[in-house]
Amino acid sequence: MRINLNGHSRFVEEGATLQDLLPSARGVAAALNGAVVPAGSWESTRLSENDAVEVVTAHQGG
Amino acid sequence: MQVAGIDLPSRLWIGTGGLSNLTTVADVVDAAGPGLVTVSVRRTCDTGSGGLLDTLQALGVRILPNTAGCLSARDAVLTAQLAREALETDWVKLEVIGDETSLMPDTVELLDAAETLVQQGFTVLPYTTPDPVLARRLADVGCAAVMPLGSPIGTGRGIDDPRAIEAVRAAVAVPVVLDAGIGTASDAALAMELGCDAVLAATAITRADRPAQMAAALRAAVDAGELARRAGRIPRLTTARASSPMAGRVGT
Numbered sequence: 001m002r003i004n005l006n007g008h009s010r011f012v013e014e015g016a017t018l019q020d021l022l023p024s025a026r027g028v029a030a031a032l033n034g035a036v037v038p039a040g041s042w043e044s045t046r047l048s049e050n051d052a053v054e055v056v057t058a059h060q061g062g
Numbered sequence: 063m064q065v066a067g068i069d070l071p072s073r074l075w076i077g078t079g080g081l082s083n084l085t086t087v088a089d090v091v092d093a094a095g096p097g098l099v100t101v102s103v104r105r106t107c108d109t110g111s112g113g114l115l116d117t118l119q120a121l122g123v124r125i126l127p128n129t130a131g132c133l134s135a136r137d138a139v140l141t142a143q144l145a146r147e148a149l150e151t152d153w154v155k156l157e158v159i160g161d162e163t164s165l166m167p168d169t170v171e172l173l174d175a176a177e178t179l180v181q182q183g184f185t186v187l188p189y190t191t192p193d194p195v196l197a198r199r200l201a202d203v204g205c206a207a208v209m210p211l212g213s214p215i216g217t218g219r220g221i222d223d224p225r226a227i228e229a230v231r232a233a234v235a236v237p238v239v240l241d242a243g244i245g246t247a248s249d250a251a252l253a254m255e256l257g258c259d260a261v262l263a264a265t266a267i268t269r270a271d272r273p274a275q276m277a278a279a280l281r282a283a284v285d286a287g288e289l290a291r292r293a294g295r296i297p298r299l300t301t302a303r304a305s306s307p308m309a310g311r312v313g314t
Contacts, residue, residue, distance in 0.1 A: 006106075006107065007105070025113040027102075027116075027148055027149070028148055029143075029146075029148035030144075030147075031144055033145075034189065036140070036144055036147055039147070054105065054140075054144070055105060056103045056104060056108055057104070057106040057120075057148055057163075058101040058102070058103065058114050058115040058125070058127065058148065059101065059102050059103065059104035059114065060078040060079060060114055061078060061079045061102030061104070061130050061131075062078070062079050062100045062101070062128035062155065062157065
């Protein structure tokens with residue numbers, strides 16, 4: 001199925017979880033469809049068709 | 063100085079915007095001895111350890127995530143929530159800009175986002191126009207400091223309207239941090255003389271010919287400005303006032 005990861009379309013297997021997209025939680029945060037998902041819930045968060053996932057980290061700026 | 067009950071080791075805060083490479087960070091941080099270092103929050107495909115975050119954590123500085131570039135309260139709130147999760151801090155420098163040309167704060171969205179984030183337990187430090195009324199409104203909704211701009215982001219013009227900064231200082235009891243517009247050391251000293259509690263500089267340092275040297279200069283200027291303010295400057299007069307006694311002059 002197709003999801004949207006950081007503004008780009010991406011194919012993932014049926015039954016994939018947020019954890020499958022994000023092997024490491026260190027310094028990284030994720031939002032699913034506009035809501036933050038704590039790292040502790042990534043493994044239990046199954047992705048659905050057309051989900052929008054944002055993955056961010058600290059970057060130089062501001 | 064203290065913000066939200068936390069002691070910060072310096073009144074000079076630095077931003078990482080404009081940094082050309084990570085190797086400069088350590089030199090700049092070493093020269094600045096900053097109270098806080100701000101970072102932005104951006105999309106990443108790299109889920110390994112973050113280079114900038116690792117570097118700053120190794121240097122032992124307090125990290126202040128910002129919502130730089132957000133154009134709405136909604137985006138700023140989500141960015142702050144993501145920053146809290148990624149960086150394990152509930153402090154946020156709240157920026158909501160009105161457009162990408164002027165980079166001026168959208169004050170309506172800013173106040174809305176500030177109130178929402180305070181209610182969600184964040185320690186909110188809003189980047190704002192130098193407006194005493196808005197500064198009071200931001201403090202009233204629970205912001206831990208206010209960060210008025212000296213001049214627009216990246217212009218390096220210093221403080222366009224010193225009286226506006228003084229008015230913000232007089233309007234609120236929370237710390238006032240001069241943010242944006244710093245070009246060189248004298249701008250930072252003036253900010254402190256006007257009563258600011260701290261100064262945040264980013265591109266003044268990162269885009270200087272010698273960033274670490276400018277960081278050292280700003281550090282000294284912030285200290286000098288703070289000392290001068292506490293010393294109590296003499297009033298400005300319209301006419302001359304002799305400093306030497308008139309009595310006892312030769313020929314009188």
